[in-house]
Each structure stands twice: as C-alpha cells, then as structure tokens.
Amino acid sequence: MEEIPSEQTTLSDNNILNYISPYFQVSETKYGGNGCFSYNTIPKGEIILISKIPVGSTVSRDFKKEVCNLCFKYDDGRNLKHKLGLPKYNQYLYFCSETCVNTFNEIDPEKLLTKSLLDLDNYYNQGLKKPEVEYSSKPLTESNIENKWQETEIWDNDILKIKSTKWSKFIPRINESEYSEIKYIISILFQMFQSENAEANTEFMKDLNIRESLNFEVKLFDFLQNSETEKYLKFPELLESYVNIFKFVRLTSPIQFQKFINTSTIRSIIGKNLTNAFGIWSITGDSEVDHNINENREFFGFGVFPSASFFNHSCDPNIKKIRKGNELHFQTKREIEPHEELCIDYGNYLDESVEIRRKQLKEWFFDCGCKRCEVELKSG
Ligand SMILES: [Zn+2]
Ligand SMILES: [Zn+2]
Structure with a gap:
C-alpha cells in the first residue's frame, strides 16, 4: 500500500x-x-x-488483582503475581508479567499514573465510612441537566477559593461503578497531561512507538462523538452520579491534572465512553475474536x-x-x-x-x- x-x-x-x-x-x-x-x-x-493501546481504560474493582493493568490478561481468576506499588501505600497495581510492568513504567516514568490509581483505591476505601448516597431516577429534561451542571460549576468555583490542602474533608463517597468510571477518567487526564506538548503527527499509526501512539490517540479523542445527554435521558440517575464523579475528581486529582479539570472536559470524557468504548472481555481458548454473547466469558x-x-x-x-x-x-x-x-x-x-x-x-x-x-x- x-x-x-x-x-x-x-x-x-x-x-x-x-x-x-x-x-x-x-x-x-x-x-x-x-x-x-x-x-x-x-x-x-x-x-x-x-x-x-487504549487512551483510557478501566477494569472493575472485582477484577483488580486478576486482570493485568496493561494487557488485560486473565488467568482464570488467579491473582496475578507481578505487582507495582509505591512506598507508604498498601495498595498495588497488578500485572501478568515483568514485561507488562516495564511497559507500564515506560508510559508512566514519573509514577504519576501509578500514584493516582493507588490514591483512588485509598480514597474509595476511606469513603466507605461515609453514608451511601442514592440518586434520583426521576425523568430529566435538557434544562434539568444544564441547571444541575451550572450548580456544580458554582460549587466548583467555591472549592477553588479554598486551599487545596483543606479539600480532603469534602471528598464524597463513590460507588463501584463510579470507581470504574473514575479510573477511566484518570487515565485520560494522565494522557492529556503527557501529550500536552507533543508535536503534530505526520506518520501512520503503525510506525509510531507507544508514547507517540498515545499522543496521537489523545488528539483523535477530540473527534469522538459525545452521547452524554442521550445517556441521562435513558438513565436519569447518572446525572447525580456524574456530578459526584466530577467532585471526586476535582478534590482528589494531583496538581498536574487540575488545569484540565472543568465541567465541560469531564462531561465530554464521560460522554464519549459509551458509544466509543470497546468492552474488554476474557479471551477464551483459541478464540480471540470478540463474541460478546457467550456465557463462558467474563466482562472486565x-x-x-x-x-x-x-x-x-x-x-x-x-x-x-x-x-x-x-x-x-x-x-x-x-x-x-x-x-x-x-x-x-x-x-x-x-x-x-x-x-x-x-x-x-x-x-x-x-x-x-x-x-x-x-x-x-x-x-x-
Ligand atoms: Zn500483561
Ligand atoms: Zn443492520
């Protein structure tokens, strides 16, 4: 060709x-x-x-120790042996091999992504002490949606006036599906930060190394279709859930991600995942072709x-x-x-x-x- x-x-x-x-x-x-x-x-x-490589991905909490953080390899429910941790954290990221650990380190040389993901686990656990929140599933109109986000922007402006060292007391409890969504958001924010000063690409994807591929994918991310509103109209409880996610991300993200965080960026990151995401399923036997409807397969x-x-x-x-x-x-x-x-x-x-x-x-x-x-x- x-x-x-x-x-x-x-x-x-x-x-x-x-x-x-x-x-x-x-x-x-x-x-x-x-x-x-x-x-x-x-x-x-x-x-x-x-x-x-995906520009953003997530694996549910249930599979945290069983699915490789880089290549999604699954060993029939056995805990993976290769771990990545940081001093003072009792949480780990799990991998199938040293090769995957090394590639992950190459993508994350400053340990910023590692730290953010380990923090997420800690904040999730701390949140369990707080009361569980229930979300309204009353049908929504487009103006309900915009009003809710405007309120959230007011909340955000107030938060930004407070010193970030005082933010921890405002961190909300998150549920398991919010945890998964936040993991995906963290990975996107990290790639936005890493690719910030990347030059425009003039080669085909196949000729790019892993960092260049990720930079290219971040640029392509802008072109993806956003189906946020359709999601709320079908699942109204997601509106309050996404606001909760926004607050959590604002209050817990490292300084490097803060400038990318505003309601429109976070809404667009979440809004793009449904119609553009590829489900990650266990690979069974010799069949690498995705066949979603198969009882023997796990959805990660x-x-x-x-x-x-x-x-x-x-x-x-x-x-x-x-x-x-x-x-x-x-x-x-x-x-x-x-x-x-x-x-x-x-x-x-x-x-x-x-x-x-x-x-x-x-x-x-x-x-x-x-x-x-x-x-x-x-x-x-
Ligand atoms: Zn792996
Ligand atoms: Zn058709």
Missing part, C-alpha cells in the same frame, strides 16, 4: 484523520456522521489497522481506542476486530472494493433476527441502516 493520504480532506481544518491508516480515509457518510472508506482494493485477511471493563472509533456498524460487516492483549487488530473478512465503507459489528448480535438486532443496537443510540437490515425489514 503506497497510497498517500489525499490532500482533500472532508473534515474541518485538520488532516490528522488521514494518518490513522494507509488503507482507508475517514470521511462523511451519506447517512450522516463519519465512516472509514477504502482507498483501493484490499485483499481478504489483511490487517488494516492496529490500535496499540472497557477501553477507548479513538483510532478504532471511526468504523461504523453493519449487520453484515466486512471487517473483524481481534483483541491481542492491549491491542485491537482490524482485519478484512473478504476482499474490499475501492471506496467501500469498512464496517465492524458493535454487538455481535449477528445471528439474531432483524428486530432483535435493531433493539440491541439502540444501546449505542442509533438505528441501524445497513443493507442487510434494509433487505430483511422489507421482506419481513
């Missing part, structure tokens, strides 16, 4: 999207939003993209790989996704024609009827408009 990204970019003033892969261009689809379109014919079995958490977020869904996909440790590989399932849209499937409901598929896909807040649905709806 010698194809050079075309100069004519269909997106804003930026051609960064042309450096995701030499095989495809990200441009607008006929049905709205962006999609990935092949430049040329691509043979069957070709790897067209490797997203090397999720990772956001912005470079992999531009593929749309089809119920007859021409691309398959394969997870190899912390990497996502995308491979053609058949020969691709020039200018064909490259699609994956989001939920692996492909064996279901068109009605069930469409209902399941609503979880991602869209109506599937793929050719297969069109044909099956007509004939149904």
Whole structure:
C-alpha cells in the first residue's frame, strides 16, 4: 500500500484523520456522521489497522488483582503475581508479567499514573465510612441537566477559593461503578497531561512507538462523538452520579491534572465512553475474536481506542476486530472494493433476527441502516 493520504480532506481544518491508516480515509457518510472508506482494493485477511493501546481504560474493582493493568490478561481468576506499588501505600497495581510492568513504567516514568490509581483505591476505601448516597431516577429534561451542571460549576468555583490542602474533608463517597468510571477518567487526564506538548503527527499509526501512539490517540479523542445527554435521558440517575464523579475528581486529582479539570472536559470524557468504548472481555481458548454473547466469558471493563472509533456498524460487516492483549487488530473478512465503507459489528448480535438486532443496537443510540437490515425489514 503506497497510497498517500489525499490532500482533500472532508473534515474541518485538520488532516490528522488521514494518518490513522494507509488503507482507508475517514470521511462523511451519506447517512450522516463519519465512516472509514477504502482507498483501493484490499485483499481478504489483511490487517488494516492496529490500535496499540487504549487512551483510557478501566477494569472493575472485582477484577483488580486478576486482570493485568496493561494487557488485560486473565488467568482464570488467579491473582496475578507481578505487582507495582509505591512506598507508604498498601495498595498495588497488578500485572501478568515483568514485561507488562516495564511497559507500564515506560508510559508512566514519573509514577504519576501509578500514584493516582493507588490514591483512588485509598480514597474509595476511606469513603466507605461515609453514608451511601442514592440518586434520583426521576425523568430529566435538557434544562434539568444544564441547571444541575451550572450548580456544580458554582460549587466548583467555591472549592477553588479554598486551599487545596483543606479539600480532603469534602471528598464524597463513590460507588463501584463510579470507581470504574473514575479510573477511566484518570487515565485520560494522565494522557492529556503527557501529550500536552507533543508535536503534530505526520506518520501512520503503525510506525509510531507507544508514547507517540498515545499522543496521537489523545488528539483523535477530540473527534469522538459525545452521547452524554442521550445517556441521562435513558438513565436519569447518572446525572447525580456524574456530578459526584466530577467532585471526586476535582478534590482528589494531583496538581498536574487540575488545569484540565472543568465541567465541560469531564462531561465530554464521560460522554464519549459509551458509544466509543470497546468492552474488554476474557479471551477464551483459541478464540480471540470478540463474541460478546457467550456465557463462558467474563466482562472486565472497557477501553477507548479513538483510532478504532471511526468504523461504523453493519449487520453484515466486512471487517473483524481481534483483541491481542492491549491491542485491537482490524482485519478484512473478504476482499474490499475501492471506496467501500469498512464496517465492524458493535454487538455481535449477528445471528439474531432483524428486530432483535435493531433493539440491541439502540444501546449505542442509533438505528441501524445497513443493507442487510434494509433487505430483511422489507421482506419481513
Ligand atoms: Zn500483561
Ligand atoms: Zn443492520
């Protein structure tokens, strides 16, 4: 593939999207939003993209000791042997191997991420002494949502007037799902901090080292779709929960992250995770291809790989996704024609009827408009 990204970019003033892969261009689809379109014919079995590492990820507390913090390896529920700690902390991060520990250290040379994640565990435990909070699940309107966040900004301005050494008494209790969400937010804030002064990228992702890949993913993160409001309308209790998360993050984050923290950044980080996150499941046997509906598989958490977020869904996909440790590989399932849209499937409901598929896909807040649905709806 010698194809050079075309100069004519269909997106804003930026051609960064042309450096995701030499095989495809990200441009607008006929049905709205962006999609990935092949430049040329691509043979069957070709790897067209490797997203090397999530820009943000989380594993639930239940699997803290059993799932590798870097590559998500799982050893059938056994506690992993390789630990990373810091003096004066009785908490650890767990890894499957020394290689993963070393790579993690390479990504986090100043131990800022390590410290933030260990602090999260300590604050979580301290919070357990405080009373549990229940959130209202009364249906919301868009103005309820904006009012709640305006109130939160007033709270935030008041907090910023107080010395940060006095903040600890305001730290709220968080529940387990907030813990998971905060872990993801911390990883994004850390990458924002690390990539702050990174230069613009002029090479394809496949030629970048791990730090450069992360810098590139941080830039791509800006392009992701935010479905925050849709989430609140469907799950109203999330509004108070996200406000709680915001307060926790403000009050517990290190000084290096503070300048990135404001209501709009945190709302956008959370709002982008649902439609863009890839679920992280245990890998069973020789099957590395994700099949979400399988009783033998455990759900650990999720990772956001912005470079992999531009593929749309089809119920007859021409691309398959394969997870190899912390990497996502995308491979053609058949020969691709020039200018064909490259699609994956989001939920692996492909064996279901068109009605069930469409209902399941609503979880991602869209109506599937793929050719297969069109044909099956007509004939149904
Ligand atoms: Zn590992
Ligand atoms: Zn469909």
